[in-house]
Amino acid sequence: MKTSYSALNSFQTCPLRYKFSAIDKIRTGKKSAEAVFGSMIHSTMQFIHTGSFILPTQKEALNHFSQKWNSDVFDNEFRERAAFAQGIKIIQNYYKNNNPSDFQIVDIESRFSVDLKHNNEIHLISGIIDRIDKTDDGYEIIDYKTANKLPSQAHVEDNLQLLIYLLAFLKRYPQLAKTPEKIKLSLYFLKHDTKLSTVKNLDQLTQEKEKIFDLFDAIKNSDFEPQTSPLCDWCDFQEICPMWKHKFKKELTATDEEKNSIIRQYLELQTEAKNIRKEISALQKNLLEIMEGEKVDRLFGNGKIVAKTHRQTFKYNEEKLKEILKKKKLWDQVVKVNQLQLNKVLQVLPSKEKQAVEKLKELKSESYGLSIRQDKVS
Ligand code: SF4
Incomplete structure (x- = not known):
């Protein structure tokens, strides 16, 4: 499989999005306002750290951002103004808390490709690392983020992107392969001016590689179902996605009117x-x-x-209950698989066992319901 971190990431957030882009190779030529904003900020960060002797001043960085500004992608003036102000604030905060000439930058927008062998197949992952710095005792890999929400530290510890970047980095610097803990892995959340970092030792690195292999297997066995989330705002495929395309119909037919009337009644x-x-x-x-x-x-x-009816629910000391019922060979009759807990366990189960559990899965029943939420734009 030839893939990229962003393709793997899009599979994790929405399998259908991955299919549209990586399998069907659909190019919409469109980019969401959020994605374009992210590119403009990335370009400015690159500009800030590029220069042979004298690095750009804050004023020059703000000018660069203004020149790159693309107002066409915003659907209303209010959103555009808010985004522009946000961009200015990001740059000002960056200069307030960082002196660009303090960093010993090794590479910016660093292209890579790393090959991983799994189940007798070679998988090639390519991508671009935003920035690599030399630090006192090693290196730091930095990826800029323009997400609205600051995630938890656990998100960074468990981050697939940083893991792939580390593997790519170690391919380039094999002399550090035995001491990956010398490479700091950071996600810089620019809207919050906060950098969240982690390091991985050799054992963790070996173990966590399994996550990538699990993903290859999941892609192979996927039905590519759509999965809506706030990330749909960043998705270029809304107009062809079954979860969104109704919203983009330009001319409403008689049946659409009827649908709207049913929705209203509902x-x-x-x-x-x-x-x-x-x-x-x-x-x-x-x-x-x-x-x-x-x-x-x-x-x-x-x-x-x-x-009047009276309903009570109880909990038991599971260990003691198990002891009593097991003696009478009745334990199996009261134990039921808890799907929620099983899903949690599956996330930490090694790949081989996970696949074995997946094979045991049988569809028990299927039903459809409806959920309602506000459409942001209307
Ligand atoms: S719009 Fe949302 S649900 Fe549809 S493909 Fe994109 S990410 Fe998936």
């Missing part, structure tokens, strides 16, 4: 049902208070009996 009834549920719960509270006051458990009226 939403109205949903709101009504929500209000009714609230009223029912208030009336339930009143009835229980009346029963409490009259010291009765049932009320009679309108030819009906309203009775």
Whole structure:
């Protein structure tokens, strides 16, 4: 398989997005406002650190950003102004907290390709590392991020991109292959002016490589289902994606009008049902208070009996319960696989066992429901 970190990442966030881009090779020629903003900031960061003797001043960096600015990608003036102000703030904060000439930069926008052997197949991953610095005792690999949300440290520890970058770096500097902990791996979240870093020792590196192999296997066996998330805002395929394309229909047909009318009725009834549920719960509270006051458990009226019911849930000391029931060979009858917990365990299970568990999976039942959320643009 010939792939890139961004393709692997797009599979992780949405298998369908990966299919559109890496398998069907669809090129929309369009870029979301968020993606274009990210490119403009990356270009400015590159500009800030490029120069033979004298590095650009903050003013020059701000000029560069303004010249690169592309207003066409924003769907309204308000969003455009907010993004531009955000870009200016990023550059100002960067200069406030960093002196660009303090860094010993080894490479910027550093292209790489690294080959990994898995199941007798050679996989080639290529990509671009934003920046590599020489530090006092090693190196630092830095990737700039323009995400709105600052993730947790755990996200950085578990980051596939940094892992791939480290493998690529070690291919270029094989003399450091036995001491990967000398290479600091950092994600620089520019909107928060915060750098989150991690290092990996040799054992961790060997173990974590399995994650990449798991991903190769997952791609091989995938049905490429769409997976909506806030990252859809960055996706160029919304117009052909089954989760979004209805929104982009230019001319509404009679059937579209009918669909809209059904959606409207559905939403109205949903709101009504929500209000009714609230009223029912208030009336339930009143009835229980009346029963409490009259010291009765049932009320009679309108030819009906309203009775108080009592529901309790319990938890048990699982170890002790298991001991008792196992002796009577009854433990298996009470143990059920908890899908939520199983999903968590699968994430840390080694590749071989994970595949074995996946093979045991059988579809038990299937149903469809509806969820409602606000469309940001309307
Ligand atoms: S729009 Fe969202 S769900 Fe559709 S392909 Fe892109 S990321 Fe996936």
